[in-house]
Amino acid sequence: MIDNVFKCRLAVRDYECDMQGVVNNSVYQNYLEHARHEFLKHKRLGFADLTRRGIIVVVVSAELNYLRSLRSGDAFDVTVEPFKVSTLRLGFKQRILCASSQALMLKALIVTTAVNEKGRPYYPQELDCLLE
Amino acid sequence: MIDNVFKCRLAVRDYECDMQGVVNNSVYQNYLEHARHEFLKHKRLGFADLTRRGIIVVVVSAELNYLRSLRSGDAFDVTVEPFKVSTLRLGFKQRILCASSQALMLKALIVTTAVNEKGRPYYPQELDCLLE
Amino acid sequence: MIDNVFKCRLAVRDYECDMQGVVNNSVYQNYLEHARHEFLKHKRLGFADLTRRGIIVVVVSAELNYLRSLRSGDAFDVTVEPFKVSTLRLGFKQRILCASSQALMLKALIVTTAVNEKGRPYYPQELDCLLE
Amino acid sequence: MIDNVFKCRLAVRDYECDMQGVVNNSVYQNYLEHARHEFLKHKRLGFADLTRRGIIVVVVSAELNYLRSLRSGDAFDVTVEPFKVSTLRLGFKQRILCASSQALMLKALIVTTAVNEKGRPYYPQELDCLLE
Numbered sequence: 001m002i003d004n005v006f007k008c009r010l011a012v013r014d015y016e017c018d019m020q021g022v023v024n025n026s027v028y029q030n031y032l033e034h035a036r037h038e039f040l041k042h043k044r045l046g047f048a049d050l051t052r053r054g055i056i057v058v059v060v061s062a063e064l065n066y067l068r069s070l071r072s073g074d075a076f077d078v079t080v081e082p083f084k085v086s087t088l089r090l091g092f093k094q095r096i097l098c099a100s101s102q103a104l105m106l107k108a109l110i111v112t113t114a115v116n117e118k119g120r121p122y123y124p125q126e127l128d129c130l131l132e
Numbered sequence: 133m134i135d136n137v138f139k140c141r142l143a144v145r146d147y148e149c150d151m152q153g154v155v156n157n158s159v160y161q162n163y164l165e166h167a168r169h170e171f172l173k174h175k176r177l178g179f180a181d182l183t184r185r186g187i188i189v190v191v192v193s194a195e196l197n198y199l200r201s202l203r204s205g206d207a208f209d210v211t212v213e214p215f216k217v218s219t220l221r222l223g224f225k226q227r228i229l230c231a232s233s234q235a236l237m238l239k240a241l242i243v244t245t246a247v248n249e250k251g252r253p254y255y256p257q258e259l260d261c262l263l264e
Numbered sequence: 265m266i267d268n269v270f271k272c273r274l275a276v277r278d279y280e281c282d283m284q285g286v287v288n289n290s291v292y293q294n295y296l297e298h299a300r301h302e303f304l305k306h307k308r309l310g311f312a313d314l315t316r317r318g319i320i321v322v323v324v325s326a327e328l329n330y331l332r333s334l335r336s337g338d339a340f341d342v343t344v345e346p347f348k349v350s351t352l353r354l355g356f357k358q359r360i361l362c363a364s365s366q367a368l369m370l371k372a373l374i375v376t377t378a379v380n381e382k383g384r385p386y387y388p389q390e391l392d393c394l395l396e
Numbered sequence: 397m398i399d400n401v402f403k404c405r406l407a408v409r410d411y412e413c414d415m416q417g418v419v420n421n422s423v424y425q426n427y428l429e430h431a432r433h434e435f436l437k438h439k440r441l442g443f444a445d446l447t448r449r450g451i452i453v454v455v456v457s458a459e460l461n462y463l464r465s466l467r468s469g470d471a472f473d474v475t476v477e478p479f480k481v482s483t484l485r486l487g488f489k490q491r492i493l494c495a496s497s498q499a500l501m502l503k504a505l506i507v508t509t510a511v512n513e514k515g516r517p518y519y520p521q522e523l524d525c526l527l528e
Contacts, residue, residue, distance in 0.1 A: 013430045014443050015290060017283045019336065020183055021444065024279050025191045026161035033157065034409045041469070047410050048417065048468035051152055058201070059157045064194045072283065072444035073437070145298045146311050147422060149415045151468065153312065156411050166277045173337070179278050180285065180336035204312035204415065205305070284447055289455045290425035297421065315416055322465070323421045328458045 006039040006080040009099060012070050022069035028106055029062065032094050035078035036110070043129050055124050057114050060089065065107040068098070075099035082130045088121045089113050090130065138171040138212040141231060144202050154201035160238055161194065164226050167210035168242070175261050187256050188247050192221065195241040200230070207231035214262050220253045221245050222262065270303040270344040273363060276334050286333035292370055293326065296358050299342035300374070307393050319388050320379050324353060327373045332362070339363035346394045352385045353377050354394065402435040402476040405495060408466050418465035424502055425458065428490050431474035432506070439525050451520050452511050456485065459505040464494070471495035478526050484517045485509050486526065 010031060018024040037047045050057060070076060081093040089111055096106040113121045142163060150156040169179045182189060202208060213225040221243055228238040245253045274295060282288040301311045314321060334340060345357040353375055360370040377385045406427060414420040433443045446453060466472060477489040485507055492502040509517040 013426070014433050015282060015288050015426050015429055017444070018279060019180060019281045019283065019285045020188060020190075021283045025165065025194065026158045026279060029158035029161060030409070030411050033411055037410050046469060048151060048413070056152060058152075059198050061198065062157065062194070062196045064196075066191050066193065069190070073442060145294070146301050147294050147297055147414060147420050149312070150411060151413045151415065151417045153415045158411060162277070162279050165279055169278050178337060180281070205310060283444060284452060284454075289429065289458065290422045293422035293425060312415060320416060322416075323462050325462065326421065326458070326460045328460075330455050330457065333454070 004081065006035070006042060008035040008038045008078050008080070009075065010034070010078060011075040011099075012072055014072050017072055020069075022071055025064075025066065028064060028066070028096065028108075031076075031078050031096060032062075032092075032108055032110060035080050035094065036092055039080040039082070040130070045126065045129070050126070054117065055114055055126060056116075057112050057127075060111045060113050061109075062111075063109040066105075067107065068103060068105045070096070070098075070105055076105060077102075084131060085111055088123050090127060136213065138167070138174060140167040140170045140210050140212070141207065142166070142210060143207040143231075144204055146204050149204055152201075154203055157196075157198065160196060160198070160228065160240075163208075163210050163228060164194075164224075164240055164242060167212050167226065168224055171212040171214070172262070177258065177261070182258070186249065187258060189244050189259075190247055192243045192245050193241075194243075197239045198237075199239065200235060200237045202228070202230075202237055208237060209234075216263060217243055220255050222259060268345065270299070270306060272299040272302045272342050272344070273339065274298070274342060275339040275363075276336055278336050281336055284333075286335055289328075289330065292328060292330070292360065292372075295340075295342050295360060296326075296356075296372055296374060299344050299358065300356055303344040303346070304394070309390065309393070314390070318381065319390060321376050321391075322379055324375045324377050325373075326375075329371045330369075331371065332367060332369045334360070334362075334369055340369060341366075348395060349375050352387050354391060400477065402431070402438060404431040404434045404474050404476070405471065406430070406474060407471040407495075408468055410468050413468055418467055421460075421462065424460060424462070424492065424504075427472075427474050427492060428458075428488075428504055428506060431476050431490065432488055435476040435478070436526070441522065441525070446522070450513065451522060453508050453523075454511055456507045456509050457505075458507075461503045462501075463503065464499060464501045466492070466494075466501055472501060473498075480527060481507050484519050486523060 016023050016027045077097045079095045083091050085091040092110045094108040114124045148159045209229045211227045215223050217223040224242045226240040246256045280287050280291045341361045343359045347355050349355040356374045358372040378388050412423045473493045475491045479487045481487040488506045490504040510520045
């Protein structure tokens with residue numbers, strides 16, 4: 001964690017590659033989500049635990065820019081950089097970098113909010129620590 | 133296919149739901165991709181066939197707005213509306229609508245390009261029919 | 265539903281294919297699970313509803329024989345044939361058949377049980393209707 | 397690698413959990429496949445490389461015994477123990493163990509064969525090293 005940027009190293013698994021021999025587009029969202037949840041854990045928050053306590057954090061929007069394709073065997077870093085979007089919304093700038101060359105593979109902007117039992121957005125104070 | 137908008141009906145499968153009991157965020161990209169490939173098929177183009185012929189179409193960017201969550205058992209429609217982004221890029225406006233209420237669940241904008249064997253973008257004429 | 269054999273027609277989606285250009289091994293379990301849940305629905309039982317009511321049905325064992333590979337675009341039928349394994353266990357003979365040729369692609373035997381909140385197996389009477 | 401048993405440590409990712417809050421049945425096959433491919437790599441064989449060279453190794457059968465469920469955050473070990481099934485078939489005994497307690501979560505027996513371009517089984521000598 002340097003300058004409030006969390007980093008998590010992963011490697012491509014072969015079942016994540018599609019018939020083009022590269023990681024399928026939808027799988028990058030799995031990587032990004034996993035890195036965000038690792039970031040939560042780093043901040044001593046568990047996503048499963050939050051869910052059990054009724055704190056439902058949902059993705060409101062996702063913007064993904066696919067720059068280069070990950071392939072079988074590639075190791076890569078996923079970064080997580082939280083920021084406040086608005087009173088109720090928490091954003092995450094995320095990047096995927098090739099582990100060996102540090103070439104930028106994907107840039108993403110994920111916006112989330114918490115919703116209560118009626119599906120109404122609210123801001124649970126438990127998330128404050130993410131921005132510290 | 134009304135007004136150049138292709139539509140494809142699907143239903144949520146239980147293994148697509150995560151611990152929150154709703155369809156996981158990344159799965160929507162699977163739905164969107166599947167609908168685009170069904171649209172290709174409707175235009176007598178097969179994605180697997182294009183890939184075998186060396187016409188590699190890749191996603192350049194994806195913008196997804198998650199408005200409401202799909203749940204176990206929900207039937208839904210995925211729309212595909214192609215448009216020209218630039219000389220080399222083909223875009224797809226896509227929406228996911230609840231089958232029963234036609235409520236908008238997700239809006240997306242997917243931009244694609246074809247790349248040659250060296251990874252350089254180009255425009256294969258085979259794709260012309262998609263805009264007709 | 266003929267002779268107590270439930271059948272459900274599906275088609276391969278391109279994101280289910282791996283770098284060999286065929287449906288990845290693990291995806292067949294998704295197909296089999298989806299067909300079992302459609303069978304439940306046909307019997308007016310919903311898997312999500314059972315789960316919400318605390319009736320947790322889990323897979324105890326799965327035997328899968330892969331005979332032929334499904335490929336991009338293939339339509340196929342998944343069968344579900346329930347049978348009593350023991351007092352506490354419910355089994356499902358399942359097959360996947362190519363829709364056009366009715367060639368057998370996969371044979372499977374799935375054994376399930378319900379577990380209570382403490383993880384102990386039990387037999388909920390709600391499942392009786394599956395064998396009728 | 398002790399006594400010809402290869403071991404690979406992984407951890408559950410939240411998107412692998414389903415609405416029951418546990419890892420979905422089909423995901424275990426992903427874990428098993430990934431560990432086998434890591435074992436290949438350990439033996440200096442790459443699955444993607446084999447595929448590119450036309451050596452198509454396919455799963456013939458899979459037997460999975462689900463003993464305990466993995467949950468969000470669980471770390472676990474996947475073992476790979478190769479053995480000769482017949483002239484043409486290579487088998488893998490595999491186990492999934494909880495990393496902390498070493499409790500057995502899943503036992504599996506995976507049988508594979510290589511097929512040539514016509515889909516006929518054969519035994520490529522490249523695989524000899526797996527049994528050494």
